[in-house]
């Protein structure tokens with residue numbers, strides 16, 4: 001884990017703080033607070049995490065898993081803590097949970113104009129399988145990316161060849 005960072009399950013008490021970060025990190029299409037409430041209420045098919053440093057939430061991520069598909073619903077790290085491996089730690093845990101829940105594929109959507117996130121996903125073996133034109137509210141396309149768990153073996157770390 002990156003220095004001083006811990007991951008734990010998101011609880012209802014975290015939602016106001018998470019929602020504040022959400023509005024800052026996703027100015028175009030932030031989820032309404034109620035969406036987090038609804039997501040956490042579906043524990044059977046959801047897995048939400050927060051990353052904390054010195055008692056403060058610095059990142060969060062969430063997964064929906066309905067066998068055999070797992071879907072990364074959201075992942076975010078606040079700018080002051082980016083580039084230190086927190087996004088990777090969150091993604092590693094979501095992939096691990098997907099395996100635990102016997103998902104064969106992990107899917108996600110990412111903005112076509114977000115190369116940083118795309119690069120993170122590619123390091124983990126995600127590949128682009130589809131484009132949804134003008135998917136986002138501001139007209140930007142969504143790339144649909146997929147990680148095949150069935151074919152990649154048991155590791156949850158980036159492939160050696162893709163490491164920076």
Ligand SMILES: CC(C)(COP(=O)(O)OP(=O)(O)OC[C@H]1O[C@@H](n2cnc3c(N)ncnc32)[C@H](O)[C@@H]1OP(=O)(O)O)[C@@H](O)C(=O)NCCC(=O)NCCS
Pocket residue numbers: 002025075076077078081082083084085086087088089109110111114116117119120123164
């Ligand atoms: C995308 C996002 C989640 C990545 O989070 P992050 O914590 O910066 O991710 P990491 O630090 O694990 O990896 C990012 C980079 O830092 C590098 N890095 C990882 N650990 C590092 C360390 N200890 N020291 C320096 N750099 C490091 C990684 O190599 C990686 O480099 P790359 O982008 O060239 O591949 C974050 O940028 C973010 O929240 N963006 C805004 C919201 C968003 O776009 N979310 C995704 C929606 S689909």
